[in-house]
Amino acid sequence: MGERGQVTLPKELREDFGISGGDELEFRVEGDKIVIKKPVSREDLAEGYRARAERDREIAEEFEGASREADDYLGDVPELE
Structure with missing residues (x-):
């Protein structure tokens, strides 16, 4: 994680889930996990x-x-x- 709180998703995950720069993502907490989901x-x-x-x-x-x-x-x- 960078100083400004930015996280880079690994290329393989971006490709597997069809995520590219500028896409919106949803963040939610499930128990002790942070879940990132493409809406x-x-x-x-x-x-x-x-x-x-x-x-x-x-x-x-x-x-x-x-x-x-x-x-x-x-x-x-x-x-x-």
Whole structure:
């Protein structure tokens, strides 16, 4: 650590975590440790939501197909109230 409290992250860590000069980092204390974390960007967050929505669509289609197969196999069954 330098006199002004600045810390240099090793190059390997910067590369592994996609951190470059000027990036914002989050600092927090967990017990007796200082945790440094790269915040999630809006783009990363949006991509996560898109991927989740796509998985949900695929599951819904799978259930729909299974329901049709069950209807074909079982025939008409009374509706539950």
